[in-house]
Amino acid sequence: MSSTKESAFESNIEAHLLFHGWHSLAPATYDRKAGVFGEEVVAFVKESQPKAWQQLVTRHGGEATAREKFLKVVVDALDHRGTMSVLRSPVKDSGVSVRLCFFKPASGLNEEQTGRYAANRLGVVRQLHHSESNPSDSVDMTLVVNGIPVATAELKNPLTRQTVENAMAQYRTDRNPNDLIFRARTLVHFAVDPHRVAMTTKLAREATVFLPFDQGSDGAGNTGTAGNPAVRSGYQTAYLWEQVWQRDAWLDLLGSFIHVEGDRTLFPRFHQWHAVRSILDATYRDGAGVDRLVQHSAGSGKSNTIAWTAHALSRLHGADDAPIFDKVVVITDRKVLDRQLQDTVAGLEHTPGTIVRIDENSAQLKEALEGHAARVIITTLQKFPVVAELAAKDAADGETKGVVGRRFAVIVDEAHSSSSGDSVAKLKKVLGSGDHDAELEAAAEAEQAAYDASVDAADEALFASARHRGKQKNLSFFAFTATPKPKTLDTFGQVGADGHKRPFHTYSMRQAIAEGFILDVLANYTTYGVYYKLANAHPRNDPEMESGKGRAALARFASLHPYALDAKAEVIIEHFRQKTAGKIDGQAKAMVVTRSRLHAVRTQAALAAYIAKKGYDQGERPLRTLVAFSGSLVDPEAPEAPAVTETSINGFSEGQLPKKFHGPEYQVLVVAEKYQTGFDEPLLHTMYVDKKLSGVAAVQTLSRLNRTHPGKEDTFVLDFANSADEIKAAFEPFFEESFSTPTEPNVLATMEHDLMSAGVLSMPEMEATVGALLSEDPALQSVLYANLEPAVGRFAALEEEKAEEFRRTLEHFCRAYAFVAQVMPWADTDWERLFLYGRLLLLELPPGENSPMPQISKSVQLTHLRIAVTSEAAIELAGSDEPGVALPGEGKGALTEPMLDKLSALISAMNDKYGADLGEADKVWVDQQWVVVKEDDEMREVALNNDRSQFEMVLEQKVKDLLIDRHDKNGVLFDLFFSNPDFQVSLVRYLAGTYDEFRKESMA
16 A cells, blocks of 8 residues: 555645655765765856856856856865855855855845745755665655755654664664765755654764754644644644745744754754744844743753744844844843853854953943944843943933944843843833834824823923833743743733643643753652751740741751751762762762751851861862852851851862862752752752752752763752742742733722821822932932932831831832733823832831841751651652732731740740650750750869860760760660770760860860
8 A cells, every 4th residue: 555655644745745846856866986976066056146157257267167167166065064055155266256045135136136036946855875884775865955964864664663762763773874975965864744843953973963843742632742733633743844845934943043063063953943944033023122031941942942033033134124123132141041042043144243252341232232233242131221221321411322223132141130120210211112012002093192291391301211111012022931930921921712821832841851951850859857956954944935936947957057057968979979970970969958058158168177077088089168159257165266258168169169069079069049940060969958948949940950961860859948849839830831921000099098098108209209210410410309208218217017017018019010010001190200219219218126036046946857858759740720919918028016925935845846756766865965965064173174085085974974874865876986986986075075165164
């Protein structure tokens, strides 16, 4: 039956291509030695560049000679420069420049360029006998551009028991990578069957790496996973020849996507190519002024997608053949992206000065924005407030603002951290026209027209300030993130048929895991419970404190207790040695995530001490640790000691840490905030979590593990602080496509009413303050203070409860307005005035009565401790079916009144929560004895009148006596001490620390 044969699949693909502008080439016309279709090369040059060809004929003395010598020039250039360079840049023969391909001009204004583009000859060859090493060897399908082979495909038919896996195996085993067509001509190779597509850019026999080139679906209605969607008719993989190999799309891919660096060819994965093409199509249709959100998971190649998008948008022309954007501004804080973006775009763009990275000052950014040469500008968001000040100074000096009338595409990397606040408002002020989005404007047209008419000259600056916060007609934001928060979705997302805000394009975490581009960090997840009991060290002193802060202080005390730190250090180091050290061919690394800088410093010290005690820092493969935290730290328990820094502990600069950690010398990195986002270390295999994680922070932190690496087959998380259910809840909103409920701007109205009726604010004072502020005249600074001080006085006269309620409401209003103003379809000068005035007033209000976290380390004693496994299983994700909310509680936050409680009651509550099942075996006897020794007058006298070694001799007998007295209550500890000399020495040395305290007290 011919319908089940592989040749039928091959014929159907070819028929589609021939019908849509490709033409068939005979296999016999291929020159195996030259690696080109010579007649096709010449035919293209003759048609597209007849004058150049005639010059060659004249200079070479005839058609035949010209053909022979020109083809040699082409072959030499291909061998020397590579296929991509020859397609993009001319070759020169006898002083005549000839192009081997013409890419679609940005506009249709140049008829000659349009004609040359139409002259491109795209050919398809079936069963090409290509091999010089095996003459009978043939490849199913070869794609040719102007006589140069650029791609091959092996096609398989499951009806003959052959699948895409067989196609990949055929490339690995039957194709000789040293054959010219594979070694130095074609750029990509596709393995195809009716259901799946894979591709590779380099054949290396068994080491050949194929990547999925699928749309993302398992064919059973589950989108966002590996595979392709089910179809009612045709092939599931028809998108390959109908979309990717479509004539214009294929030439665009060759001209604007493929990046060659040395022997490495970067070819986009399907979702990257589709995202960029979708952005271009939608922007061509809608023009400037429409924002779009791209949710692409870690492992998606987001940096390259941003690079391709930036390059494409900088060249995009509308139906009127005019550029849609004057400039593309890429906002990033990642140096890696800066370099990658420049390298990728530079591989596609040859005009010097069109790509500018602002790595100096804001004046450089202002110059690039106002100039004409730079088309793609890479910078940070933090530079825009300074640019706004420089622009205001120019305006005051009568200079024309250089960006007026221009349209900008703003690409934001990691949009959730760069989508709100003053810096974005300043960016909009610098780049924006002040005109709202056309669609939103139409929706509020009647109201806005009436409102505009009511704005008098005195309110113009305030009105302009408000309008600059919203969507602008001349600005299009393209926001990229793997983990869009509800605020990010509300700001940049599109409203779907269900009324929810969704991303414009999605490549989900689920699909990235299914396709093998990242590892599933939740597949091996173990949680530990930390159980403890506390006691009041001074029962007669039972202070009262705020309940929430008191509990936090008790939990912090327990987590920082040396006994707890030592116990966790033992778990971490022994787990690393037994389970992690041998992973990734013995190169595996681990990260310990702590809750504060103090925790990081003490945890690293505990780990290092345990390693040294066990001798693990010796031998052929010594175990060593590093610590990472910002700034300097003074230990609150030893304020007289010098401050420590990351550099002082590690012994080298912060900038060296990533390289040092990647090398063989260090295996464990302890962090506090640093390296929990944007840190790409593929050797990182295991994470020990000792910090509460939720939402985006949980996903970003644990995702440090998901990078793939040869030999890295899995990851592991050991979590001391979070339950499996808590981590599952954090990940599910980002597992598939995220979505949120649009925010109702009227949430601000209630807060505005409460603030204006509280008896603190005065409209004349607010108007005077905001007028002076917006004038940006330094001489008017005194006006600000003069009109803030009366409000401060009225605030101070309020009852304490009402004053704190006013402060909280004003804080919530300012936070909420900074976000909501970006999505409002109108500008409200009342809210803008209250926001501008309120932010200044908050700085002037006297501090509240909120007490700092109480210092209880001298008042509390740890009596029991146990660390035990609570769960060992993969955390299975299903995706969230609940929309996110940008402003929970309508932006008001928690309004519960702080409760006061006695320290003893708080200790009792904490013991009920964390120590209900603890018994004698969990008693922290060792640390209790520190207190016993410190209160022993005899030991004090020994310390004051003898050296340390004599003190330790007396202490050893004291410890033995204490243990004998306690033998009936703790036989395990008794046996351990008298049967284990190492433990005996360690215990005595630990308690000998009291010697220093005795002598220090005597000198005080």
